[in-house]
Amino acid sequence: MATEQDRSAVPSPLAMLLAWLVPGLGHWALGERIRGVVFFVVINATFWGGVAIGGVRTTVTSRENGAWIAAQLCAGPQTLAALYLSQKQDRLAQAAGRQVVKAPWPSSSIAVVYSGVAGLLNLLVILNALVLAESAAEAAAKRSAGRREASG
């Protein structure tokens, strides 16, 4: 892990926002490039793996999966894209006058758990980006205080 001195100075809110926008981007911006790539690959693969198992209509829906949508939204705007695609499927089915085809159990449950867990993992990553950004800011403040003491 890079030391506090090595990390880029990124404000904590920006680090958290970047980590939510694209999983791993917060760590990338903080200088933890390899960790950022690992988070990006693993969280996206888990989220879209879930969507592939259950189909977007069954997996990402704001009405039928209870609080799982909150967990899924932690995975970033890609959840909003999936939600848009899901609602588009509804509209297409209504326009064609046919029933929406939903995945049966267990595919439906496995899909929702996969995408929800991906979101919760990204929540951990967002909190870790916050901790790293805060520790880097503290180290920078100490360095500047030390320089002021040395020059004064």
Added chain:
Amino acid sequence: MTPHLLAALFIDWIPITGVGRLGMLLPLALSVSIVYRTIRCERLAAIPLASLVLWVTIVGGMMLIGVILLAIFHLLA
């Protein structure tokens, strides 16, 4: 991969039956292990082995809980 095939991948669902239901635990536990260990490990080189150990621990623990619950179910039946 054509856009049509890619769209079908995320619109159609995949049937999962038999041992595949249990097998779906493995990649999910692997994702959790990798992310957790990537956060916790100081050294990048330690991540693969630590993730593997955690993955085996999670899967083994879940299997053990499953066996215990199955035994209790048979005892009560």
